[in-house]
Amino acid sequence: RKKRESRYVDVGRFGDSPSTCRLWTVTMKPDEDCNANGQTRLPLVMLHGLGCGAALWVMNLESLSRDRVVHTVDLLGFGRSSRPSLGPDAALIEQQMVFSVEAWRQQMSLERFILLGHSLGGFLASSYSLQYPQHVAHLVLEDPWGFPVYDPARPRSKRLPVWSTPLQACFNYVNVLSALRALGHLGPAVMQKALSGADAHFGHFVKDSTAIPNYVYHCNVRRPTGEEAFRNLSIHFGWTKHPMVERFLNLDPKVPVTFLYGDRTFITRSPAKYIKKNRSAGYVDIQVLKECGHNVHMDQPDQFNDIVNKVCDLADSQEKLEGDQPTDLVPEE
Numbered sequence: 001r002k003k004r005e006s007r008y009v010d011v012g013r014f015g016d017s018p019s020t021c022r023l024w025t026v027t028m029k030p031d032e033d034c035n036a037n038g039q040t041r042l043p044l045v046m047l048h049g050l051g052c053g054a055a056l057w058v059m060n061l062e063s064l065s066r067d068r069v070v071h072t073v074d075l076l077g078f079g080r081s082s083r084p085s086l087g088p089d090a091a092l093i094e095q096q097m098v099f100s101v102e103a104w105r106q107q108m109s110l111e112r113f114i115l116l117g118h119s120l121g122g123f124l125a126s127s128y129s130l131q132y133p134q135h136v137a138h139l140v141l142e143d144p145w146g147f148p149v150y151d152p153a154r155p156r157s158k159r160l161p162v163w164s165t166p167l168q169a170c171f172n173y174v175n176v177l178s179a180l181r182a183l184g185h186l187g188p189a190v191m192q193k194a195l196s197g198a199d200a201h202f203g204h205f206v207k208d209s210t211a212i213p214n215y216v217y218h219c220n221v222r223r224p225t226g227e228e229a230f231r232n233l234s235i236h237f238g239w240t241k242h243p244m245v246e247r248f249l250n251l252d253p254k255v256p257v258t259f260l261y262g263d264r265t266f267i268t269r270s271p272a273k274y275i276k277k278n279r280s281a282g283y284v285d286i287q288v289l290k291e292c293g294h295n296v297h298m299d300q301p302d303q304f305n306d307i308v309n310k311v312c313d314l315a316d317s318q319e320k321l322e323g324d325q326p327t328d329l330v331p332e333e
Contacts, residue, residue, distance in 0.1 A: 004028050004061070011103035014076060014096050015084030015225070023104050024080035026054040026072045028065035041068040042114050042137050042315050044308075047101070048072070049119025049145070049295075050230055053079025053219045056212075059201070060297050063305035068312060071108065075121065076100045077226030078219065085225050086232075090241040093229045098128045105135060114315050116140040116308065118297065119267075120230060123147070126244050126251075133252035138315035140308060142260045143294050146233070146240035147248070147271035201298050238266075245271035253282035256318070258311050262292025262299060 008022040030041075044064060046057055054072035064070050074081040076097055086093045101124065105113075115136050117125030122144025129136045220227075235241050248271075251257070257279075259272040269286065276284040287307055292299040 008080075009104050009107045011076075011100045011107065013084075014082075014100055015086040017082060017084035021076060021082035021084060021100065023076065023082070023100065024054065024074040025104070025108075026061075028061045028070045030065055030067055030069070040316060040319060042112060042312065042319060043069040043071060043110060044114045044116060044312055045105075045110070046070065046072045047075060047115070047117040047121030047125050048078065049121050050227070051078075051216065051220050052118075053215070055079075055215050057297065059301040060305055060308075063301075064308060064312075066309070071110075073101070073104060075124065075226065077224075077229050083223045083225040086229050088232050090233045093232055094124070094127055094242065097124050097229070098131055101128050102132055105132075111135065112137050112319065114138045114140065114312050116142065117144065118142040119145045119294065123233075123240065123244055126248060129255055130247060130251055133255045136255050137319060138311055139251075139255055139257045140260065140311055141257065141272075142296050142304075143262060143265050143267045144244070144259070145267065147244045148239060148268055149243045149245065150235050150239035243271075245274060248275050249279055251279070251282065253279070256283035256315070257285070258307075259284070259286045260296055260304070260307065261286070261288050262294060262296045263288050263290050264292060265294045265296075267294060 005027040007025055007027075009025050010020050011023055012020060014021050046054075046060075048054065048056060053074045057072050061070055061072070077083050077086070086096050112135060115125050115129060115138070117123070117140070119142070122141040123146035125139060126141065126144065126146075129139045233240050233242075257275070259269070261267065261269050261272070269288070272284075272286050276286055289296055289300050289303050289307075297304045
């Protein structure tokens with residue numbers, strides 16, 4: 001398997017941190033020089049979702065780094081990155097998260113790259129692209145959270161159980177994984193039980209069946225400032241105070257966008273369809289993968305990797321043909 005490089009990247013002070021914050025970064029490189037023979041391969045940057053970290057891309061990194069450099073980043077407040085409290089204001093939280101990614105980019109000396117975000121990472125990747133479109137060659141959004149406008153009249157998703165409604169109300173006031181930390185020394189055992197099915201996903205890549213549950217536990221047992229930030233960004237748990245769909249049409253039309261959804265996810269595709277219909281000056285593609293829930297990159301890693309690799313190849317070709325409108329990747333379902 002390919003050699004990975006892991007390191008902390010200094011990004012400056014944020015929130016209540018008394019010292020410089022750092023973002024944990026895992027980098028995978030192709031076996032050969034990806035820019036040999038005059039070819040230019042854009043790097044791929046990947047941002048995870050709530051409660052996760054860089055290691056949960058383990059089923060994707062080998063394939064996606066076949067021809068290009070891939071960077072996965074633990075967002076501020078998550079994984080092994082610094083955990084400052086970013087305060088209660090949703091707009092300020094979002095801005096600080098975006099600024100930390102931009103500071104990371106500067107430290108990594110990346111001028112242009114493909115940006116992929118999953119769930120909360122998709123929301124932040126979108127916000128970053130709105131503010132720094134000159135650095136984003138293609139924006140890939142995997143089941144992105146935070147796009148629809150909250151509508152109290154909207155029926156509960158058919159994919160959410162009835163008993164989830166009181167829990168959603170509860171999460172307006174407490175962090176989503178507070179119960180895990182309240183378990184104390186029982187937490188690891190409970191996480192092993194809760195994620196007992198993880199081996200079905202990760203078994204071919206991670207030989208120790210306890211590794212993924214242990215990783216997720218340790219990602220979420222520390223100071224929960226990432227969860228706190230998510231709660232303060234949210235309204236009624238499933239929605240955001242500043243919906244992305246209302247802002248997304250302001251994205252520079254030169255930034256192509258690909259949405260990836262699972263056909264069984266609880267995330268609505270309506271905002272993506274609205275954006276595709278109304279973003280007439282910019283490229284938008286919507287892909288729906290079968291037999292997938294919210295975690296498309298875990299549920300169908302081979303299909304996910306294939307589509308993302310095609311998007312990356314498309315972005316490479318577009319870099320050489322500035323000003324040309326991209327062609328469709330594959331037909332939309």
